[in-house]
Amino acid sequence: MEQTTDALEVRRAVEIDASPETVWQLLVDPAKATAWWGSAMRLDPRPGGEIRIEVTPRSIAVGEFVEVDPPRRLVYTWGWEAGGGGPELVPPGSSTVEVELVPTGGGTTLILTHRGLPSDESRAEHGAGWDHYLGRLAVRAGGGDPGPDPWAAGPKQV
Numbered sequence: 001m002e003q004t005t006d007a008l009e010v011r012r013a014v015e016i017d018a019s020p021e022t023v024w025q026l027l028v029d030p031a032k033a034t035a036w037w038g039s040a041m042r043l044d045p046r047p048g049g050e051i052r053i054e055v056t057p058r059s060i061a062v063g064e065f066v067e068v069d070p071p072r073r074l075v076y077t078w079g080w081e082a083g084g085g086g087p088e089l090v091p092p093g094s095s096t097v098e099v100e101l102v103p104t105g106g107g108t109t110l111i112l113t114h115r116g117l118p119s120d121e122s123r124a125e126h127g128a129g130w131d132h133y134l135g136r137l138a139v140r141a142g143g144g145d146p147g148p149d150p151w152a153a154g155p156k157q158v
Helices: 020-028 120-141
Strands: 002-006 009-016 040-043 050-056 059-069 073-080 095-104 107-115
Touching: 009 120, 020 073, 020 095, 020 107, 020 120, 050 073, 107 120
Parallel strands: none
Antiparallel strands: 002 009, 009 107, 040 050, 050 059, 059 073, 073 095, 095 107
């Protein structure tokens, strides 16, 4: 997984052994997404639609979809409900996640950029979270089972 960071941004690129269509479904279908990320979620993948992911019992990410271009590009706002989200609260709507799916041979390169993070601490926490969950996504998309999420019960915060 390629990793780069700017002061207020996390950027990751991961090669996935699956088509963009398969990866797309794992990003926007709540029944499929919970196989690699979170224990419960509501996703309405259309501009203005809701995104709500219970990452851990105390960490609930919320936002709304901004751009939905299947199976190539997904953009949504991101933040944490009050009372969760790690040592520094990133308010709902205060940051933006962009996901690009680029076909590569028989697979997909997923490029994720998370912009608008408020501090180096927040950037580091979110970077660790994306590393964890994108690895699980790659396993699931490739037909594997990432197993139970060791972070699901908490107290690890993203």
